[in-house]
Amino acid sequence: MPGLVRKVLILAAIDGLLLLPTGPRSRSQPQTKIAYKTGAINTAPNETAVSQAVATGNTFEAVGIAGLLSVPSGSWLIAITKRSQVAEVKGRQIFVITDIALIPLHSKAEAEAAIARVRAKNAKKSLNTTGLDDIDSDEEYDGDSVLSSEDDVYDDPPRRPNHHRTASSSIAEDVIGKKGLYGRFAERWFSKRGWQVDRNRLQGLSGKGDGGETFQMRRMKSRTGSPDSETADKAVAPNIEIRVQESQGETTSPGESSGADAPTYPDQPAQPEVLQDNEVMEGVANSLTPKLLRTVKLLLASSRSFYFSYDYDVTRSIAKQTLATSSEVPLHKKVDSDYFWNKHLISPFVEAGQHHIALPLMQGFVAQQHFQIPNKEGYSRNFLLTLLTRRSVHRAGLRYLRRGVDENGYVANCVETEQLLSDIDKNTEYSFVQMRGSIPVFFQQSPYALKPKPILMHSESANKAAFQAHFKRLKERYGDIQAVNLVERHSLEGIVGNMYEKYANELEDPKIKFEWFDFHAECRGMKFENVSLLLDRVGDVVDQFGWTEEHNDKIEKSQTGVIRTNCMDCLDRTNVVMSNFARRAIEIQLTHLNIDPAKLDASLNFMNLLWADNGDAISKQYSSTAALKGDFTRTKKRNISGALADFGLTLTRFWNNIIGDFFTQAAIDYLLGNVSAQVFVEFEAKMMSGDPAINISKVRQNAIETSSRMVIADKNEEMMGGWTLLTPSEANTIRTFPFKEVVLLLTEAALYLCKFDFAMDKVSAFERISLENIKGLQYGAYITETMTSASVDEKRNVGLIVTYEPGEDDILRINTRSLTSNVSRQHSDIAADAAVPPQKDDYQGNTKQSDDPKLASKGTPPVSSSDPNNERILAFKALSADATVKASSRVPSPIRKSAESDEETLILSICSEIERACKLVNPSIGRNTTENGAAVEDGDTHEEPQRCAFIEKKDVVSVLEAKRSTGLLEQVGYSIRRWVWA
Template sequence: MPSLARKLLIFAAVDGLLLQPLAPKGQRPPPAAKIAYNDAENSIRPVTNNGAEDNEDDGRCFEAFGVVGLLNVSNTSFLISITRRQQVAQIQGKAVYVITEVALTPLASRKEAGASIKQTRVALEKGTIDGHENDESDSEDERSTGTDDIDDDELQPTTISPSKASHKKTTSVAEDVLTRKGNFGKFAQEWFSKRGWTVDQKSNLKPNPSTTALKSPKGSEDDEDPLQANEDAAQDPDAQQVLQDESKGPVEVAKALLPKLLRTTQLYMGSSKSFYFSYDHDLTRSLSNQNSSNSDLPLHQKVDPLYFWNRHIVQPFIDAGQSTFVLPLLQGFVGQRAFQMDTDPPQAILGLDGTGTKSSMEMVDLSPRISEDGNVANADGAAGGILERGRGFRHRDTVKTYSLTLISRRSVKRAGLRYLRRGIDDSGHTANGVETEQLMTELEWKPTSKMYSFVQLRGSVPIYFSQSPYSFKPVPQIQHSAETNYEAFVKHFENVTERYGRVQVASLVEKHGPEAIVGDQFEKFAQRLNESGGIRGSPVGFEWFDFHSACRGMKFENVSLLMDKLGDTLDSFGYTVTTDGTLESKQTGVLRTNCMDCLDRTNVVQNYMGKRALEQQLKDEGIDVTLQLDQAMQWFNILWADNGDAVSRQYASTAAMKGDFTRTRKRDYRGALTDMGISISRFYSGIVNDFFTQAAIDFLLGNLTAVVFEDFETSMMSRDPAVSMQKMRQQAIEACQKLVVADEHEEFIGGWTLLAPQVPNTIKSTPFEETILLLTDSGLYSCRFDWNIEKVSSFERVSLDHILTIKYGTYITSTLSASQTDEQRNIGFVVTYQAGKNDIARVNTRSMANVSRIDMDSLGGRATSPPPKGLAALIGRPTTPANRVLAFKAISTRSAVTGEGNENGLSELEQIRGICAEIERMILLGQVSEVGTEKKRIVENADVISLNEARKSTGLLEQLGHSFKKLIWA
């Protein structure tokens, strides 16, 4: 049994967590069940909750509405469970919920779990978790009882819109972080302490001994018996800390960031209200893609893995065979609206002309009443909640009530935040890939009801490109070669074609200005693809619609020009229709819309296309929208605006721009000012908050291991797991070998990727950059490689007979983080050589130019003439040093990318030793010595830069800068 699953043994003793499992086919889920661990059977099993009331009375349990998964960091596990939810829709008679709050229960010890469970229960009774009040009035009864007593047949489609009350906050972020310390126990206490963390002799973070003692509720310190202090904390409902087992050794970097990770996870999975679930309906598949091959399979085996967001963290339950507790989550948006249409709008014939044409109509207001926030109003004018069989509507025999559901599904591939996830990956998946489905059916759904589905797609421009977050209008930078881009481009459209059929692209980027860089490449690749036969013989439709130019002056209604161009194509795609569960017609193609972020402009266009599809579907129902009195269909615009805001918050941390036009079809200066504020907010998030959140997202998805937090603590940055550095480095070595080893008589011995100072002929000049080192039987090549365009920018060749010494050992270049001060992992070597006339440096400019190494001042390409001899005499030393150095440092063998480990299993020290030995072997092999004499060894073991030397050379400004950045970023 997996070790993570075994840790649920805690709950067999605590009996404190009641989890709502999924229902067997055709049944409602039971109110709650306990998770228990059986030592004899060595298995996890659900326990029937016959004594739930007794457990609730003793104040030691709380009910969770489902399991999100297990968060495991440095052998410390937390169970993530749903403590609050809100129903947002009902699809085919099955309820759909959004998660509004989660609880993280530590599993390190029984006492810790018990204390946490009691805290959670008390917080739920008070209506708060971690200081935040519950905002959902419709779930108030569930909070007070701890059970779910809503009958299925009482649930009706919901009218969803932002509520003013939903933005109410009872505490500030500063109070929650600084005063409450995140409610995450000892780690938070030390993280936010002024004394904080210290560094031991082995350079590992550990708690400051003066801060580890936990004060009891009475104020006395209990240093001698931490378990007793923990028990006291369990007895105190307001206790903010629970003790951790002190026998686990020094706290690792991942644990040092644990409070921030827990807080980020709680906000991301719960408070963000961006994760949706249903106990018995597959939200991840559109109507045309429903998996009905085996209805007896568990839900997690039927869902689409492309949209299964908690698959990685819930895997321990799957491995343990507990499918009833595996609740697949969808990130994106689910919204639902009820609306009425009249199949025969009332008309009074006042007179007929000779041809019998109707001359006038009776104006009768049959439209539903809409409150200011966009909700359908009740008869008394108050905003409605769940619609109850036509409540809030007028009744006529010809009036039909429908339900429109909007579902946006965010892909788990290339998932993340705005400037940190752009473009495409090697598998053809693009950033911010979102499938949006528009479902229409009768409000009173029955198994025989007809359902309509229309699917659209959005995603980043399918080429490799990046943009810096440190600019309001960053210029896109295209990465990699044209061929590499085209290969990924083709893969993307192969994936889309396989899933949806024919593809029509609507690119909304600017035709002039910075965005044109990626727009031009997009268009060229589309033309090239179609000239080669398209995908499976079908061309990819491409329409470049410069949104900003066409809609200049806030005339967004000009989007209709794009609709006119694409109308016939969309009609040929059709939409999916099912009746009585039988597929009548299927959508045969998809509209793929993109701008730069695939948020604001994209949502406006998708709104227009969705409305056009709805009008066509209603026409099939015998309803002409143009004859309806409610021509504005404001409810439809509000639903799409809510969708745009949700997707935008998940990708850019703010609501969508142009939301005022989407909601009201009007645009004025107030909307422009709002968009300016959104731009500023996005800019702040992009340069401050997004880096850690991105690392947390990749960790939760299983793309990165806990090593990512070590990398983050070092650089305050997060890396892209889609980029296989092993593959790129091997390709770079091969490219360098072909280009720089020009002499066919030279035998290639080996190549390595190492770190080197940015400034040549130095040992410490940060930042370091990855360099390719090549060894032949006669020379050593140090190659500077441009990783974006996959080209050699410059290289330096040193003849082996010019090398004097090679020194390898500890190579500390910074003391700002624990990983940078680890003497066992920061290893490098320095090659000292005497520059000769045969040594060359070659710089890749418009023409590759060779210059003598002795005349080369730097690898930047600035060749200098020898200075006058008089100047050398004046300064008392040669202006061109006789000896030069090449410094190299080992790249960390620990990769944060899942599955990308150390292939050869060698440590940094072993790698450096091997490289030095190989260079020495080739040098000695070429030397001629007298018989009986031993060849002089060239390699010596000595520190390049010791830890003490590095500490002395680390300036105060450098320390302050890193500390300030850490304060803001981490």
């Protein structure tokens, strides 16, 4: 296998950042250069001497490269600066990341400043090594300097690592405990200067704050803020930073920021005051860049949950290791993509052919413990017990924001845990694999409740398809499956539990067995030892499935199935049950190795701590707190103090659910490459982001197709187009919140407004408007919010108004989901909720019955077409361009190419389609008329004609109108939300 870089020297050259492999075994590996600003990666000339680089003093040594983080404003190199060995499998070391450095690639000055801070930080830590967690394994295994003639990571004899438990802390505790690191970021939000800039921008001013500094200038400065810039670090090595500044000809007075905190761009023109279309996303991403960088550090370093090995595939179990072994294939091509967490971040190096830099990372948990136990003859045997837990990258994220299954069959919080028993004396490995994952149906839960009710989503056919895809994948990967469901039967959890049981029974697959064990009911009164009842019922599967045995690197026996365990979150109850299955497996294995069964209980007590720490790690990664019921997992006892501790953790989880998880989720999706920088625009507007695993385009396409089948009664009525748009919650208005997503259908005879229930895949109501009753269209800027730069962009916020007069052929129908009919229009609350225009005068006129008895209908009153007081409107706003679906039963008419945005192009195409359809039923639309309204043929010049435009370009709601209608309470509310969430 091509060797990975184990140590790399990082220095700032004139035109780019240089990565220089060090050590005798790295001499054949090429040097890498990353260009400033562009982030282009190339092989650097080898004549650059390492000794010359060290002599400059502006270098630091990394033990690996995690990838390249890129946002619209620039890129950062993610370098692993500290690691700690946690295990050794088959003589190969496994490390956990304990610290990283983010080196900006905007300019040489910023890169040098960041490197100087890393050197100062390392110098400070070397003087304050106070505990085991602060000791890097490099000091233990790689004691020589960067210019050492020996690479000790390779050559040192393997040492047996011990399992050391680390202190537990939530993300909130990390932030509070390190509040000093967040000083400048807080200053940007809380200083008078920062708030003045935001207030000026909201009022449409230039954005100048105190000192004449523009908002764009401040944004440029904030975009390169580095989480490594600590005042204490600067104080440790002031001479280094002074030398960096002097080399650039800069002078900094006391109290002013320097380096990456206040960069200058002498070679760049000044930023314009008015943002262009392509700068909106960049501006929002820049404003959130400091928070993104800190989140990256919390995830990759502070969490201590990312693991790697230079020569061992941590993403695969023993059974898969041998199958994937090939000395000619780089490690990043061998790893299991389901657990390859930095695949997107490392892809620039892979694409550039720098395979020796591509170090795969896995999120999860790894721990190891050595133990001795006597056999029946009284001789002591030496064993190593290793836990390797691997979190899937699919539906990755935090609880309540990632639940259930997606359409491809991937479930949330999907985790594989391998318990590896190593017989040191006989060079034999025993691998027992289990997995956990969310219930494989579509459901969601609100994060704003301590015990939220599960809400089932999508149709039964969609749920079945996803359910079957999930178990098909499990069978292909593991073989037979024993599903163990731990949710409650007779509470809110039973909503999804019953569906799980139903679909499992409908599979009728002998290779898939289902067992429902109501954990809370069976273990009521904190009697968690009653889990033994579950093992009495299904514990035999441990013997049936067996485990994988490898002797002298050869597989002699393979595990034939897997136990799949779940509760609602797949955390606390799940970890308790999985630890019991693991305990049974190792007891059987040791008994087969002639170990005295009477010695097992006393010799295996350490397993409780391993599995408890495993549960805490997975819980932190999914819910930001340690696992509940951890006292029982550790001691096999449950008491009041443990219950009180769990209550505190529950409250902490609740706080994280409603505050911190939303941006963290957006950051996770961005790091995995599931979303673009547009996610930050969405977050700034809503303080949350969507689920990229849900194919929203496919969902909306399905909504259009379902609506067309449901509402178009005449099969001969040709469909001309269909769109998903936003509309005000109340009819006949243009700015009533909240806006709802609806389906607009156009046929050769009518326009259909359909309120669609996306959760249930059903039409809840619709209104049919005959084309002859449409009087005109208006399109233009449609500003509904003024809190963010993206929301006031007139080219990104576009809508249209359809003006019509209700007629005899117009229809209103509301799906009551019952056999009742004729919902009266006087029930305006129902009509408004159905997005159907209520009438000013109650009318009990003609009623048109639907063929579907569940659809109640009500006719609209006949009116005089000449009465302008009867005109009504339908207002629509375009969805974001990257999330808009347009479906048509034919090829749409050509649309002129222009510099207009996608949203405006979409609205123009809708107007064009409606106009063309209306002309088919009313050829006089848009023709020249005289002052008395008579039609004029082309060439007739008896009277001066005037054009009656059917489509008028006019703002629906302009920026100024929207700002005038934005109240102080709304502004204060958004400011508070942004302060709390962002």
